[in-house]
Amino acid sequence: xxxxxxxxxxxxxxxxxxxxxxxxxxxxxxxxxxxxxxxxxxxxxxxxxxxxxxxxxxxxxxxxxxxxxxxxxxxxxxxxxxxxxxxxxxxxxxxxxxxxxxxxxxxxxxxxxxxxxxxxxxxxxxxxxxxxxxxxxxxxxxxxxxxxxxxxxxxxxxxxxxxxxxxxxxxxxxxxxxxxxxxxxxxxxxxxxxxxxxxxxxxxxxxxxxxxxxxxxxxxxxxxxxxxxxxxxxxxxxxxxxxxxxxxxxxxxxxxxxxxxxxxxxxxxxxxxxxxxxxxxxxxxxxxxxxxxxxxxxxxxxxxxxxxxx
Amino acid sequence: xxxxxxxxxxxxxxxxxxxxxxxxxxxxxxxxxxxxxxxxxxxxxxxxxxxxxxxxxxxxxxxxxxxxxxxxxxxxxxxxxxxxxxxxxxxxxxxxxxxxxxxxxxxxxxxxxxxxxxxxxxxxxxxxxxxxxxxxxxxxxxxxxxxxxxxxxxxxxxxxxxxxxxxxxxxxxxxxxxx
Numbered sequence: 343x344x345x346x347x348x349x350x351x352x353x354x355x356x357x358x359x360x361x362x363x364x365x366x367x368x369x370x371x372x373x374x375x376x377x378x379x380x381x382x383x384x385x386x387x388x389x390x391x392x393x394x395x396x397x398x399x400x401x402x403x404x405x406x407x408x409x410x411x412x413x414x415x416x417x418x419x420x421x422x423x424x425x426x427x428x429x430x431x432x433x434x435x436x437x438x439x440x441x442x443x444x445x446x447x448x449x450x451x452x453x454x455x456x457x458x459x460x461x462x463x464x465x466x467x468x469x470x471x472x473x474x475x476x477x478x479x480x481x482x483x484x485x486x487x488x489x490x491x492x493x494x495x496x497x498x499x500x501x502x503x504x505x506x507x508x509x510x511x512x513x514x515x516x517x518x519x520x521x522x523x524x525x526x527x528x529x530x531x532x533x534x535x536x537x538x539x540x541x542x543x544x545x546x547x548x549x550x551x552x553x554x555x556x557x558x559x560x561x562x563x564x565x566x567x568x569x570x571x572x573x574x575x576x577x578x579x580x581x582x583x584x585x586x587x588x589x590x591x592x593x594x595x596x597x598x599x600x601x602x603x604x605x606x607x608x609x610x611x612x613x614x615x616x617x618x619x620x621x622x623x624x625x626x627x628x629x630x631x632x633x634x635x636x637x638x639x640x641x642x643x644x645x646x647x648x649x650x651x652x
Numbered sequence: 653x654x655x656x657x658x659x660x661x662x663x664x665x666x667x668x669x670x671x672x673x674x675x676x677x678x679x680x681x682x683x684x685x686x687x688x689x690x691x692x693x694x695x696x697x698x699x700x701x702x703x704x705x706x707x708x709x710x711x712x713x714x715x716x717x718x719x720x721x722x723x724x725x726x727x728x729x730x731x732x733x734x735x736x737x738x739x740x741x742x743x744x745x746x747x748x749x750x751x752x753x754x755x756x757x758x759x760x761x762x763x764x765x766x767x768x769x770x771x772x773x774x775x776x777x778x779x780x781x782x783x784x785x786x787x788x789x790x791x792x793x794x795x796x797x798x799x800x801x802x803x804x805x806x807x808x809x810x811x812x813x814x815x816x817x818x819x820x821x822x823x824x825x826x827x828x829x830x831x
Contacts, residue, residue: 518678563680564681570689574729575729575730579696580828583828586804589803623684624686625803626800
């Protein structure tokens with residue numbers, strides 16, 4: 343899926359149009375020439391020309407020169423380093439766009455520079471999300487560093503805009519990764535706790551995010567179920583009671599509380615209603631089980647949910 | 653000197669929303685945890701109580717009346733384990749059994765509570781431990797009754813009823829029964 347997404351991004355990026363700059367011909371001849379070379383996809387020649395422009399005191403002081411420099415590096419990133427997480431060209435593009443913004447006191451070019459910077463930011467965001475799907479336990483730092491770059495560049499690209507939605511999605515994605523790592527190693531509860539931690543960050547970032555609450559509930563409930571699954575012929579009656587107390591805490595005080603939060607945000611979500619039914623069943627809340635069973639039947643009859651295959 | 657504005661560029665931004673594609677890939681498992689615990693308790697009752705010597709021959713019979721999940725877990729998880737020198741035989745009961753099968757334990761689920769009097773009648777004077785899971789069952793003649801306390805399943809028992817059937821409650825069972 344990741345490669346196809348990157349191909350889509352690349353395809354869309356080809357639509358980017360470089361500003362055709364017959365303007366500034368007199369004021370910024372070297373920059374203008376570099377821009378033309380870039381437009382003709384002669385990136386190495388464009389780099390050489392923009393280096394000459396940097397050496398020129400007048401052009402170096404102009405924010406447009408830095409915008410063009412950033413744009414060239416961005417185009418090189420797109421054409422050569424799109425799959426490189428640590429692309430140097432992308433870093434250079436971002437640095438130049440930031441320099442352009444810093445110099446552009448009259449905001450003559452800031453709108454297009456911010457737009458380009460937003461493209462760079464979005465590429466970091468996409469990479470951060472892809473990294474969350476691949477890391478091993480304890481390896482989320484790389485994704486977090488990439489995400490931090492996204493936040494930094496978005497701060498300049500869209501000052502004052504809320505990143506809550508992105509924070510939520512990123513943290514949920516890390517939580518999801520830890521959940522999957524835990525599923526592959528269910529004896530390691532630290533992985534489950536990490537998953538809960540990240541979902542909790544997501545829930546704090548957006549208290550209306552149903553998925554975050556739902557997933558916190560599922561992880562806690564599953565932790566209890568995995569403890570129950572260990573019960574067997576060798577379990578002492580004392581251990582049985584201790585396990586139950588631990589599980590009751592997970593199910594009643596954590597899974598139920600969070601699943602109810604998800605339910606209160608949307609009473610029509612099949613997975614949430616189904617989750618509540620199983621949680622109440624585990625707690626032997628018979629009236630609630632019957633209620634949520636009937637709700638599932640209603641949602642199925644209204645075509646709002648399809649029951650998963652067993 | 654005012655600089656002419658360069659042509660603006662159109663940038664299509666694509667923020668991936670990878671998460672939404674597998675957002676709730678997490679599913680609640682369908683394990684019947686209550687049935688898991690009850691099955692284990694039934695096994696504990698079989699192992700930790702003492703039946704009269706004349707019932708220690710042949711198989712150790714456990715009948716489950718009205719709860720398929722308890723039967724499934726009991727038979728799959730404990731079915732091959734011996735109780736003392738006896739092999740365990742877990743039987744799913746569709747109807748109230750006759751007293752001809754020497755059941756050591758019969759678990760009657762709440763959904764079949766109306767069958768308790770009939771079971772008591774069939775197994776009168778027999779060393780058959782009757783286990784139930786509804787409020788007030790002990791006073792109706794059950795020997796051990798499950799209760800849910802704050803999400804944990806515990807059990808209450810009638811020591812005198814068990815002793816009348818010549819079943820001696822084990823120390824662990826007495827220790828962990830709700831007083």
